Amino acid sequence: MNSVGMAIIYAVPIVLASYALSRRDGTFRRGMTRAVEQFAMLVPRMFCALVAAGFVAKLIPTEFISRFLGDEAGITAIFIGTVIGLVIPSGPVVVFSIAATFAKAGAADSALIAFITSWTIFAFHRVIIYEIPLLGVSFLRLRLLSVLLLPILAGLMTMGVNRAWEWISVS
């Protein structure tokens, strides 16, 4: 899968750039200018954020937290999952290895889904590296208020679906 993904990642810019070049009206130049501007704005910050995230990931007490995410914790586990997802400032490598650790330690599906959803929505590093420079603070405010409850909703819906499923298979 990874190699197909990589092929797409590199094929799309080549196709688009050749099309822009073939128009011969400065489209390619303008597009590249914008790409270079955004590169300069984003990459130095990204470098620092990634290095910091690597250290933070080492500092998170995963084993300790996973004790509070079991099935018996119910809605509390959903809240805890949401909060942890909110504070992890790093990419999918770290987050999914943490999620896998949680799952191995017996965390409930609802808590795991709340955790992953919360991370994907709030991912702190993404907000600072991309969202604030490219969109601005007023967009961030609007978006955060709009999505505030989604991870908890996702967790509750998972719980509901699982309960319904159990009920059906028992009766």
Place this chain on the structure above:
Amino acid sequence: MISDANRQWLLKLLSDGFGKSFWWFFAFAIAMGVVCYQMLGPEAFQAAVREDLKLVTGMLPRVIAALTVAGMIWVLLPRDRLSRLIGKKSGFRGLVIATAAGVITPGGPASAYPLLAVMGSAGADRGALVAYITSWAILGMQRILIWDLPFMGAEFSLTRFLVCLPLPILAGLIARWLPLSLSLVEERQPQPVSKGPAPDAQSEGERK
């Protein structure tokens, strides 16, 4: 020989890249490094540094590719058509289209956020913008295929996808309903080159 406009553009790039928030990041990274070293010892510290460097070198080409795509789309996209699809009058259909676009957008944040900025400057509706980026974040196909599936298994990934499917549209509806003012960076910023002469840059040029 670099022309004046070009030099100003380069200086603008430098100040964008190494502005105030860069140094905050820099300080944060160093602080975390120190904490890591103190609490976990030199071996864990070195392991973290090695992983970080591997991650950064792996990401750089992908970021370049993604930004090239975003730049090309920015100049090639027919804006009037886009704003009709997800603009202010697009209604519920606009939210559905934005959600679908988020699901299929390939690449990480380096492609999704520049695209979001393109949509914003093309006059997309605020609900559609929120629906798009939320959908990309929770439902993005690429992330599910590369990360969810191998790490969490097919059943879990499918459950998460189905449970989360209506959420971006809900977020878009909430964003439309919220009484907040919205001004995007793209609309406020004038073109960097036309910003007028920078006196420091000129005097430095004369000295050389």
